[in-house]
Amino acid sequence: MAQPLGRLKESASQTAGPYVHIGLTPNFAEIEGVYEADLGISMVNDKTRGERITVTGQIFDGSGTALKDAMVEIWQADAEGLYNSPAEMRGSADPNFTGWGRSPTNMQDGEFRFETIKPGRVPFRDGRLMAPHITFWIVARGINLGLSTRMYFADEEAANAEDPVLARIEHRVRVPTLLAPRDGNGYRFDIHLQGDKETVFFDI
């Protein structure tokens, strides 16, 4: 026997269920007047530095049907590669950029949408630079534990080629599932929960 470590266990996850929009984007869910605006609806303002981009996409289930009851959150660095977070010790991020966004998938075609900026590069654990990327977190009915993934920019070929996280993906044929192609003024990042095109999800 030895002394107990006295650690607690993380609360078990449960699905966000079909009505996650009531809780997290109530104005979108037509519950108006409780909050002024839905959180995470706006990431930028007039003074935000960096290239404005729109990130859109859909989330497809194993039958190829887009999820209309999902909720997507993103987290990213500013244009200089700094996070707007107290745990960011390298400098002060752009105060006009939150870095965090939240979008429901809409009831028509299940599209999510973020008006944001292209992030700068952030160092990996050993100091090497990662390629520009946006962290995604996806919850919905039928998803028992929120899914984590990353969107990379397909047109950042050189940076992507030396990215230490992408390099960790053994089955190279799956890497393109994380690369968002340019689409007009933005990037398109479709997510597949199952099938040949199943997106790489991370255990972070």
Next chain:
Amino acid sequence: MSVLSNSKPETGSFFQRDLGWHPPAFAPQYKTSVLRAPQKALISLDNTLSEITGPVFGHNILGEFDNDLIHNFAKPGESAIGPRIIVYGRVLDERGKGVAGALLEFWQANAGGRYRHRKEGYIAPLDPNFGGCGRTITDEEGNYSFRTILPGPYPWPNRVNDWRPSHIHFSIFGHGFAQRLITQMYFEGDPLIWKCPIVDTIPGREAIEGLVAALDMEATLPMDARAYKFDIVLRGRRSTMFENRLEGS
């Protein structure tokens, strides 16, 4: 954004998540999970700055009634129908430390088990004074509380006669994006807990009991509201970032 005064930011990576404790993605008793469960192994990624950082929510985002679901959707002078309750507790991490400044968002059905949602199909009536959402932020020790009505159980399309136990959905934002969690709170003594396919996605009884709030008569307000205590545990973290950082980098 406000930073809490006496809390020095922590920058360590988070403890590895115990995926055997959480529900698996594929849980066929919960039918919707079948087509929404990734089938390939997750790629394990030790936290980088992208996972250990996270946004901060200041108390300035909160409105006066955000933590009062009895009144935050009600007409002036009116209140939601149902048994009045207080839900309170602490947000801790796996080291037992209180998590200050955590954003909690919650949503629930009304006392009859009906959600205010366009796609809701249950015949129980809407309560014109109940919206069903609220939020709060923990104090310096990780404490939170809010006021609501006891949500009713409701039937849902899964097997022909599945009913959800009374529950409140919780979304929790800790200090790092890797701590992000959504879960549900159940109520002590509800027999439907042990018949629910969604609860049953959780493999272990101990993990389920960790989601069951205890009736606390001491915290109950006489002639007003019963109290339920619900503590939430987020992932713990190591003390410093870049423990294994290479020399010279």
